[in-house]
Amino acid sequence: MNITIDWLTKTTIQYFIKKINDGLSINRMDRCIEINFNATAPFPENLVPICGVIDYLKEIGFRIKVLYPKDSRLLQSGLSNPYKLPLNDYDLLSPTNRIWRYNTPEEVFKIVSAFVNHLNNKIVCAKGVVESFEWTINEIMDNVIQHSQSKYGYIMCTVYSNSHISVAIFDNGIGILQSFKGSKYRLRSPFDAIELAMRENTTRDPKIGQGNGMWGMKKIVNNNKGVLSITSSGVNISIDEHDTVLKHELKDKSIRMKTPYHLGTLVDFQFNCNNEICLSDIFGKNYEYTNLTLENLEDNQNRINVKISQFSFGCATRLAGESARNLVLNYLVQSNYSQIIILDFSGVSIIASSFADEFIGKLLQECGFIQFNNLIRITNISKENMSIINRSVMQRISEND
The missing domain is CATH 3.30.565.10 (Histidine kinase-like ATPase, C-terminal domain)
Structure with missing residues (x-):
């Protein structure tokens, strides 16, 4: 049984199932299904149920072959073989x-x-x-x-x-x-x-x-x-x-x-x-959500410790600096700007200037000098890395003069 799914015109799971049913109405004994996705619509509400149906068909004895378009997003999604x-x-x-x-x-x-x-x-x-x-x-x-x-x-x-x-x-x-x-x-x-x-x-x-x-x-x-x-x-x-x-x-x-x-x-x-x-508007004023992520990072002084050496994205690119800045800004929001955040650079040999600018330079800009000084602490950093950060910060400050 060969099924072609054209997601340029049809995007629903019902369409996918109808195609299977139409094929079975022609030959109910056909236990081989070849599915050709000739366009990409990688939205969760489409992909997830189709993945579940494909998994189900495999379990009840169907042999499934999936052909993907040149766009690799569908292949990487795990549509025919979900991540486990x-x-x-x-x-x-x-x-x-x-x-x-x-x-x-x-x-x-x-x-x-x-x-x-x-x-x-x-x-x-x-x-x-x-x-x-x-x-x-x-x-x-x-x-x-x-x-x-x-x-x-x-x-x-x-x-x-x-x-x-x-x-x-x-x-x-x-x-x-x-x-x-x-x-x-x-x-x-x-x-x-x-x-x-x-x-x-x-x-x-x-x-x-x-x-x-x-x-x-x-x-x-x-x-x-x-x-x-x-x-x-x-x-x-x-x-x-x-x-x-x-x-x-x-x-x-x-x-x-x-x-x-x-x-x-x-x-x-x-x-x-x-x-x-x-x-609190939803669950009542007495509701308290326990943020396990922040709780696991807190020290005995109720400060949030962020170890830069454990960043999965490293310290070598501007994109990595953006991820680091987003992380710290989210921690500030989640802590209601009430906890000091320690940026621990121990174990970091060298950082890129672009990383320093995107992370610390722009973080200072977004927080403002007073808030940054009150809530952010940089510790265990080498003189070389501190010099790179200072240069990035000074350049950011000079832009606002």
């Missing part, structure tokens, strides 16, 4: 634009930590965005493990140049409607199930959880003026940045092969990194 732990350090250092398969809490922790670290380096986020991002993907990934009865979950995150984050999480499980089976709730349709799941304190079994994951996600996305889409058991509910709710059913009613997409769940949401998210 354990992997080498490089893969976890560049976790975005890749589909990850997981099925244990330990894998969830490592994947989420990799996403958070990458986001801190990639872009400066408004207050509450990184914490909300971490909370949300933790909750939804855990939902897959706790409720879906799926062998695996799949997740992909993309950070766009316009300061938007897009995340898609998919499972091959029983769907939200069936997950409420045996509970006190009597639901008539998958629409009812999705709407119920987004209410506060709604859970199938209070012994497993309090039922605030989907509700919290909806409130966070709404607080950020982001967008949210949930598809499960053949129906979809979408909520846009104006809090407008849209409902629709999948078009393909005559399913000849029950694929996971018609049973399982796809959660797709987008944040705007420039829009603040106030978690």
Whole structure:
């Protein structure tokens, strides 16, 4: 069976499944599928469920061959072979634009930590965005493990140049409607199930959880003026940045092969990194989020220690300096500008002038001299590296004179 997917005109998982069903209607005994993606649309909401369906087809005995266009982004995404732990350090250092398969809490922790670290380096986020991002993907990934009865979950995150984050999480499980089976709730349709799941304190079994994951996600996305889409058991509910709710059913009613997409769940949401998210407005004034990243960096004087030698991106390029500056600015935001940040240069032999300018020179410009002097400390640095930094700082200061 040969399937050609043209994402220049069709971009949905329904289109992909219809192509498979059309092929099976011609020859139900054909267990070989060749999929030709002749255009690239590397968006998480498209790639993640297709990856899950391909994985499912392999498990039930289909032999899958995927042909990619010259653009290598699809090949690197893991569309036909999702990334799995354990992997080498490089893969976890560049976790975005890749589909990850997981099925244990330990894998969830490592994947989420990799996403958070990458986001801190990639872009400066408004207050509450990184914490909300971490909370949300933790909750939804855990939902897959706790409720879906799926062998695996799949997740992909993309950070766009316009300061938007897009995340898609998919499972091959029983769907939200069936997950409420045996509970006190009597639901008539998958629409009812999705709407119920987004209410506060709604859970199938209070012994497993309090039922605030989907509700919290909806409130966070709404607080950020982001967008949210949930598809499960053949129906979809979408909520846009104006809090407008849209409902629709999948078009393909005559399913000849029950694929996971018609049973399982796809959660797709987008944040705007420039829009603040106030978690206390959502969870109450007494809510305190524990930022484990900062907590692990704190010393006994409550200062945040950043070891420059441990930067995965090094100290030799301007791009590395930008990542370092983004990281420190995000730490300042996340600490509410209330903790001193120690920049520890021990173990760093030499830094590039471009790195020093992009990191320290521009950091001083963005913070201002007084705030920089109050909150930033540079320690364990060689005379040579300090001279390079001083020169970069003086040049930046002279630009403003």
